[in-house]
Amino acid sequence: MSPEMVGLIGILFMLFLLGTGMWIGLAMGIIGFLGVFWIRGFEQALNMAGSIPYENIAFYTLSVMPMFVLMGLVISQTGIGSDLYYSAHKCIGQFRGGLAQATVIACAFLSAISGTAWTGIIVFSKTALPEMRRYGYDDGLSAATISCSASMDILIPPSIAFVMYGILTENSIGKLYVAGIIPGVIQALFYMIAIYTVCRLNPQMGPAGPKTSLKEKIFSMKDTWATITLFILIMGGIYLGVFTPTEAGAVGAFGSIVIAAIGRQLTIKRLINSFRETVVMTGMILLMLVGTFMFMHFMALSRLPFAISDWIVGLHVPPFVVMIAIILMYLVLGGPLPELPLVMLTIPIIYPLVVALGFDPIWYGVIIVRMIAIGSISPPVGNNIFLISGLGGIPLGTVYRGVIPFLIADVVHVALLLIFPELSLFLVRMMR
């Protein structure tokens, strides 16, 4: 049997194992081990099992991951980002749909200081959701605004999905971060336009909030100092080359703890909880990482990804059409799978094809992270939808209905990113 055929059987067997509910890291590791055993023999498989965990965990760049997880947890436990919402609320809340648009703005800023989508959902389900309910907003629109805006978190840097993509493909995490900025800002603008359109067509969906004076608007901004400081610290530091993205993770985590302590939002209990939860989430990711590298080793030996690349390139199908097919695949998989497992499962197979077709790997990183975000808000199995439905006690059907305008905005947004790669790459070329 050819190694390529072994690779194909391995992928099918892995899908079966995933279907049985096995831990993703273990499923990938088992297939990686058995695949190497089949192609190269038992001794080689055992050697791989001995070397892969240490070589890939004792890796400096990876230390950014627990740091950003810690920062996200401190923010969600202490509610640092909620001040942003109240400020945006005062500034534009009096307009039709203004509270929802304020949520988008606050989420965009929160995304710039946290790396995971659940941070935004947890923070704003406690603050923005009750406020929108108080002013008679449609539950579907409110829940969809929070879940969709939180999906910006993995596109707007810092983002754990970019970290994992960068590690697996050996691309610069700093460049990936910078590439996500403009698309993230455009995404926020598109969501605001979507909300405006919905409320214009049906004013009952998002009635105007209370009017505020100019003085109130200006004074409300004083509470946002914490988030703005963290934002400048992290993004300014990375973009100006003051520190690496890895260091930015630790500086951001430390900064969030100091800021929460100064604002008296941090108790010892919350701090300990944040550290314990960081350990659990890191454990989750490290086991998947070990499995992914074993699987990648097997894929490289099987040469299946390269055979697929050669085959598709040989078909002389326009690369753009292949990219659309890849995008649709991510859209389907992005629902049931969280962002990290999805990146880890697909990169070993898809990435060689993308490189062979001549696409820019940084641009591709932005596109797949974007598609994963859309998958997380797509009915019927989007993760963010389940989370906001559970936290807000809103029926899934109501959230599904509310998400539709945002998905339309997303389709236009992705089309824009595909047609104009410069939107992602412009700032990367300007980097020091």
Next chain:
Amino acid sequence: MKIMGFLSRMASYIASVTVGVIMMLTVTDVFMRYVFVRPLTGSTEMIEFFMVILILGIVPTAMANRHIRVDLFTGRLTPKGQAFFDAITLCMGSWLVIILGWRAFKASLFMIKNDVRSPTLDVPIYPFYGIIAIGFIFLFFSMIVILIQKILEVLKP
């Protein structure tokens, strides 16, 4: 069960402290570099070693049933059906975990024999392979504990 719970809590404490140490070490390094123009020597290597200690996090994650899985199909089953599938997947996965632990232990012995050290700080590498071995061996035992729980759940009338 009690012993495994204790080991899991210990692993969680050690890894939590390590997260704090990684954070402080990196912040100190940045501070020293910009304020005193004297970055910490070997900080990158130290952080890499501390990252290895975080592997212990796989144990509390398992005990809390938090390792990521796709429950699209099994999520629709009855609790007994889910426990049955969990028991099978734990059996199917545990052999790999023990192989990972065993091979990391063997690699640790190899590092002792050949006195392999880190390039900058000249620290012996073997304890860190040992920590990886401990992480996977503890994970194996926690999987056995969970497996017993799942079997009891399936057999419960």
